[in-house]
Structure formats: structure tokens, C-alpha cells
Amino acid sequence: MVVTLSRIAAAVLGGYIFVWGVVALSIASLAAGGMDYDQAWTLAMLLAFLVYLLVFIWAFAARRLAIVWVVLLGGGAAMTLGAQLLVGGR
Amino acid sequence: MYQTFRQSMTWLHTWFGLVLGFVLIVVFFFGALSVFDREIDRWAQPATRFAPQPMPSFDHLLRPVFERITEPDPDAIELARSLVDGPLPEKYPVMDWSAYTTHRDPVLDVYVSFDLPNARNPDDHVHGHQTIDPRSGTQLPASDLKIGSEFFYPLHYSLHLEWMELGYWIVGFAALSMLAALVSGVVIHRKIFRELFTFRPQKQRQRVNLDLHNLTGVVALPFHFFFAFTGLVIFAGIYFPVSETQLHPLVEAHEQAAAAATGLPHDPAGIAAPLASVDAMVGDAQRRWAARGMGGDVGFLFVNHVGDANGYVSIYRAGTDRIALTGQGIHYKASTGALIREDPPETAIASVNEFLTGLHLQHFRHWLLRFLYLFGGLAGCVCIATGFLFFVEKRKQQHARDGVAGARIVDALAVATITGTLIAALSMLVANRLLPENLVDRDEWQKNVFWLTWLASGIHAFWRTTVVQDGESAPAWREQTLVVAVLAVAAPILNWLTTGDHLLVTLQARYWPVAGIDLFLLATGVLAGLVAHRLRRPALAHTRLAAMKS
Numbered sequence: 001m002v003v004t005l006s007r008i009a010a011a012v013l014g015g016y017i018f019v020w021g022v023v024a025l026s027i028a029s030l031a032a033g034g035m036d037y038d039q040a041w042t043l044a045m046l047l048a049f050l051v052y053l054l055v056f057i058w059a060f061a062a063r064r065l066a067i068v069w070v071v072l073l074g075g076g077a078a079m080t081l082g083a084q085l086l087v088g089g090r
Numbered sequence: 091m092y093q094t095f096r097q098s099m100t101w102l103h104t105w106f107g108l109v110l111g112f113v114l115i116v117v118f119f120f121g122a123l124s125v126f127d128r129e130i131d132r133w134a135q136p137a138t139r140f141a142p143q144p145m146p147s148f149d150h151l152l153r154p155v156f157e158r159i160t161e162p163d164p165d166a167i168e169l170a171r172s173l174v175d176g177p178l179p180e181k182y183p184v185m186d187w188s189a190y191t192t193h194r195d196p197v198l199d200v201y202v203s204f205d206l207p208n209a210r211n212p213d214d215h216v217h218g219h220q221t222i223d224p225r226s227g228t229q230l231p232a233s234d235l236k237i238g239s240e241f242f243y244p245l246h247y248s249l250h251l252e253w254m255e256l257g258y259w260i261v262g263f264a265a266l267s268m269l270a271a272l273v274s275g276v277v278i279h280r281k282i283f284r285e286l287f288t289f290r291p292q293k294q295r296q297r298v299n300l301d302l303h304n305l306t307g308v309v310a311l312p313f314h315f316f317f318a319f320t321g322l323v324i325f326a327g328i329y330f331p332v333s334e335t336q337l338h339p340l341v342e343a344h345e346q347a348a349a350a351a352t353g354l355p356h357d358p359a360g361i362a363a364p365l366a367s368v369d370a371m372v373g374d375a376q377r378r379w380a381a382r383g384m385g386g387d388v389g390f391l392f393v394n395h396v397g398d399a400n401g402y403v404s405i406y407r408a409g410t411d412r413i414a415l416t417g418q419g420i421h422y423k424a425s426t427g428a429l430i431r432e433d434p435p436e437t438a439i440a441s442v443n444e445f446l447t448g449l450h451l452q453h454f455r456h457w458l459l460r461f462l463y464l465f466g467g468l469a470g471c472v473c474i475a476t477g478f479l480f481f482v483e484k485r486k487q488q489h490a491r492d493g494v495a496g497a498r499i500v501d502a503l504a505v506a507t508i509t510g511t512l513i514a515a516l517s518m519l520v521a522n523r524l525l526p527e528n529l530v531d532r533d534e535w536q537k538n539v540f541w542l543t544w545l546a547s548g549i550h551a552f553w554r555t556t557v558v559q560d561g562e563s564a565p566a567w568r569e570q571t572l573v574v575a576v577l578a579v580a581a582p583i584l585n586w587l588t589t590g591d592h593l594l595v596t597l598q599a600r601y602w603p604v605a606g607i608d609l610f611l612l613a614t615g616v617l618a619g620l621v622a623h624r625l626r627r628p629a630l631a632h633t634r635l636a637a638m639k640s
């Protein structure tokens with residue numbers, strides 16, 4: 001039961017944090033690379049939900065749940081931090 | 091937790107499909123109705139049963155309309171209380187005027203944005219809105235509810251749960267679960283191609299359920315995936331609000347740079363200025379579109395920084411003939427009418443986005459596609475509904491033996507979201523024709539009828555599914571189907587009695603908005619009657635069996 005709940009939380013919340021990181025970092029780095037902000041935003045949002053779907057499915061399919069949590073939370077935090085550095089650096 | 095990939099996908103499909111299915115079926119059903127939202131509006135607003143109108147003259151008709159909207163809508167003011175520190179302002183400075191229309195709109199929606207001087211977030215504004223008859227400029231009463239575009243359509247994406255945008259989040263989560271259910275559904279099924287052609291209505295009930303579930307899911311698979319995905323993209327800004335939070339510094343810099351590059355001022359100058367003839371600007375824009383070989387209907391008209399020296403007028407072509415809401419914007423200086431800029435062709439990314447979201451929203455003219463959308467949406471409803479039935483049939487004997495209420499609860503919720511939704515929507519149309527014309531808050535009463543009949547259907551569904559606990563079929567299905575049949579036939583009859591527009595009149599006049607809705611209602615009534623008749627037989631057989639046993 002706890003394992004199932006943890007898996008659902010990993011897929012939904014872990015996935016959300018991961019995708020936030022993907023979105024923020026892609027927009028910030030594309031904008032830093034000279035792309036128009038609206039263009040970067042649109043591109044990131046077109047990809048966001050496909051990435052979310054992939055990690056969502058993966059969270060249920062993966063053998064080891066701990067790895068799912070580490071990748072989603074760690075990756076999400078790292079990318080969000082990366083985006084923050086790019087925003088703050090302006 | 092699972093031995094194989096296929097098992098994990100079965101778990102995902104079953105449980106996410108079940109829990110979010112109750113949301114999804116509502117989203118699919120009202121999405122399917124929203125494809126004909128303007129037509130439902132005409133049915134529900136007999137005073138607006140006239141031909142679609144082009145954007146009217148700004149100088150003669152729209153300008154006085156805008157100038158008489160001097161304060162935000164009452165509910166917008168209510169909402170603004172939570173956005174300001176201290177009391178609300180006495181007067182709201184006008185920021186911009188806009189009007190939007192499509193090739194299916196006889197009436198015109200006009201909007202005014204007002205500044206909210208002491209708002210905590212300077213980007214927060216409040217809005218005023220009116221619906222007018224574009225032939226005369228007279229306002230339609232605000233209590234005259236557009237059931238299609240103002241009630242069914244927002245229900246489709248927000249569930250009318252506006253608090254904290256909760257409804258958008260629930261629908262978004264359901265859409266993501268829909269995508270996951272589609273992927274996992276494909277994984278579960280091994281003979282996907284064969285299922286395209288498999289339907290065996292003579293087989294036992296559980297086999298029929300599964301055949302129909304697979305058929306409607308697989309045949310319309312690209313349709314379901316496309317709509318769930320683009321629905322998420324349309325509200326991406328709500329689900330991932332990076333621009334308002336983490337990336338806000340980038341947005342500010344971008345907006346200033348964009349204003350400098352396009353010549354369209356970001357802020358007012360603070361100096362009063364008159365407004366030149368907007369009709370002349372529209373005429374110029376239409377000549378420029380014609381030079382590019384494009385039709386000249388105005389879809390969206392926007393006056394920014396009203397009455398200010400930095401004011402400008404943006405004129406966008408209606409997306410009637412292309413997959414977009416509007417396009418080919420041309421911008422003029424408001425005080426002189428001088429051309430500021432013509433929007434360049436879309437970039438590749440923007441074109442893809444416009445195509446995907448435009449194809450979902452379908453404001454362009456393509457009636458065949460419109461009907462395909464309707465049937466695609468209804469196929470989605472059948473797919474979800476048969477999924478519920480499969481879940482119940484598979485477990486109800488076991489649950490009956492174990493004394494577990496699971497199958498009964500799912501059956502009750504299925505009744506409440508399948509026939510219950512139909513009853514609520516039909517009751518609303520019936521109420522629309524029965525409530526007195528001069529009733530105060532007539533719009534609110536229609537909404538109340540919708541929610542209360544839905545609630546009543548839910549209560550009835552729980553009451554009349556108790557026998558599922560004994561492993562039998564619930565009488566709730568047949569009873570509610572009968573109610574659907576009665577309401578669906580009553581609605582067109584009431585339309586005839588209250589407006590005189592019966593089918594002979596509307597068909598002869600080829601007035602499809604009302605004729606089409608009436609025909610669809612009658613077809614629903616006949617179909618529901620046949621289903622109710624068919625649902626009678628197992629009950630009879632059961633009674634006979636019981637009689638034989640005794």
C-alpha cells in the first residue's frame with residue numbers, strides 16, 4: 001500500500017517537479033542563447049507534457065522505485081537551480 | 091510490485107482510468123457538446139436566432155458601446171477584492187477595448203480591461219464584458235445565459251470550480267491520466283489491429299463491453315491522444331506558471347525589448363490623445379489582406395492604451411479559412427491611424443503551436459470535421475463508460491461474495507456520470523424553456539437546475555444500485571435512461587411551444603443551429619427509449635427465473 005502510494009506520488013509529484021525543471025531550464029537556456037522568450041516558452045510547453053507522460057509511465061514501469069525518486073527529484077531540483085542561475089545571471 | 095511491464099501498465103490503466111474516468115467522461119461529454127456551443131446558444135436564446143454578423147462599424151456602433159462600459163462586471167469586482175490592499179478604487183481607469191467574433195456568431199462579445207490601481211500584483215486587471223446585437227448595438231441582458239459557450243464549454247475545461255483554478259488542475263490531471271491510459275491500453279492489448287474490426291454484440295455482456303471499449307478506444311486513438319495533449323498545451327501557462335514566478339525577470343526584459351522591436355508601446359505615455367477613425371484602419375487592413383489574396387473578415391479588434399498618446403489599434407483577420415483563431419495582425423497608431431507594423435509570417439514553432447491548439451478549439455469553418463469531433467468525443471464517452479461497466483461486471487460477483495461495496499460504488503458513480511450528466515444537461519435545456527422570461531437571475535436558476543438535477547441523479551444512482559451488492563444488475567440504469575428519453579423529447583416540444591420554431595419551420599428555413607439541436611435531441615430521446623426497452627429484458631428474465639424457482 002505504502003509502496004503503491006509512493007509510486008503514485010513519484011509519478012504525479014516527482015514528475016511535476018522534474019517537468020518544471022525541464023520547462024524552466026529549457027526556456028532560460030534557449031532565451032540565454034538568443035531565442036525569443038515567447039518562442040522558447042512555446043517550444044518548452046509543446047515538449048513539457050510529452051516528457052511528463054514519459055516519466056509518468058516510467059515511474060510505474062521501473063523496477064526500483066528509489067531510482068525513480070532520485071532521478072525525478074534530483075533532476076528536477078538540479079534543472080530548476082540551473083534555470084535560476086541563468087535568470088539571476090542577467 | 092509488478093512482475094512485468096505489462097502488469098504495471100494494467101494496474102495503471104485500471105486504477106487511473108477508473109478514478110479519473112469519472113472526470114474524463116464529463117470532460118469528453120461537454121467537450122463534444124462544445125463543438126456546437128454557438129448552436130446550443132441559439133437554441134437557448136431565441137432572441138439571437140438570426141444570421142452570423144461581420145464585425146460592425148467601430149466608429150458608429152462599437153465605440154459608443156465601449157464608452158458606456160465604465161466599470162467591471164460585478165463578479166469581476168468581487169474577485170478583485172482579494173487582489174488589492176485596502177478598499178477597492180472608486181473609479182477604474184480604462185486600459186483596453188476588444189471584440190472577438192467568428193463565422194458562427196450572430197451576437198458580438200465586447201470586453202473592456204480596467205486597471206486596478208492598488209493591486210498587489212501590478213499585472214492584475216479587471217474586466218467588463220457585454221454581449222451586443224451587432225446590428226443595433228443594443229445590449230443583451232446579462233441574465234440571458236449562453237448555455238453552450240458560457241456554461242457547457244467552461245465546464246469542459248474548468249468544471250466551474252474557479253477557486254484557486256482547482257477545476258483546471260483536476261481536468262489537467264485527468265488529461266495526463268488519459269494519455270497514460272492510452273499508452274498503457276495499447277501495451278495491454280496485443281492484437282490491436284484485429285480490435286479495430288471486432289464487435290460481437292451477440293456474445294455475453296462482458297465480451298461486448300470489452301469489444302466496445304477496445305473499438306472506441308482504438309479507432310479514435312489518435313483523436314483521444316490529440317485532444318488530451320493539446321488541451322494540456324492550451325492551458326500550459328496555468329499548469330507550469332514559470333513566466334509569473336521563476337522566469338518573471340526574463341519576461342519583463344522580453345516585453346520591453348519586444349515593444350522596442352515592434353514599435354507597439356508597452357506602457358501608456360500619460361498624455362491624453364484622441365482616437366482616429368478605426369473604420370479607416372479596418373479598411374486599410376482589409377486592402378492589405380486582399381493584396382495577399384486573403385479574405386477580409388475581422389476576427390479580433392483591439393484598442394490598447396485607450397485615450398492615450400501611446401494608444402494603438404490592432405486588427406486581426408478571422409481564422410475562418412485557416413487553423414487558427416485569428417491571424418495576420420496589422421497595427422495602427424490610435425491617434426493618427428498611421429501604420430505601425432504588419433505582423434511577419436509565423437515562425438515554425440508558433441505555427442506548430444497555432445496548428446495544434448487551433449485544431450482543438452476549431453473556430454475555423456469545416457462542418458464535416460465538426461461532426462467528426464462530435465462523434466470522436468462521444469466515442470470517448472463510450473470508451474470510458476464501457477471501461478466502468480467492464481470493471482463492475484468483472485468484480486461484482488466476487489464483491490458480492492466478499493461483502494465488499496466496491497463494485498456497487500463504481501456502478502453508482504458510473505450511473506451518476508453517464509446518465510446523470512445527460513439528465514442534468516437536458517434538464518437545463520428544459521428549464522431554459524420553462525422559466526419565465528422576466529425571472530430575476532434567470533441565468534443562475536438555469537445553472538441551479540443543472541447542479542440540482544445532477545445531484546438528484548447521483549442520489550438516485552446510489553439508492554438504486556444496492557442490488558449490485560448481491561451480484562445483480564442495478565435498476566438505476568434503466569430508470570435514468572427513461573428520464574433521459576422523456577427530457578430529450580420534451581426539450582424540442584417546449585422549444586416549439588415557447589418560440590414557435592418547430593422542426594418544419596426551422597428545416598424549411600434551413601436554420602440549422604436550432605433544427606440540428608432539435609434533431610439531435612429527438613435522436614437522443616429515441617435512442618434512450620430503445621436502450622431502456624432493451625434494459626428491461628434481463629430484469630424480466632430474472633423475475634421469471636425467480637418465479638420458476640419458487
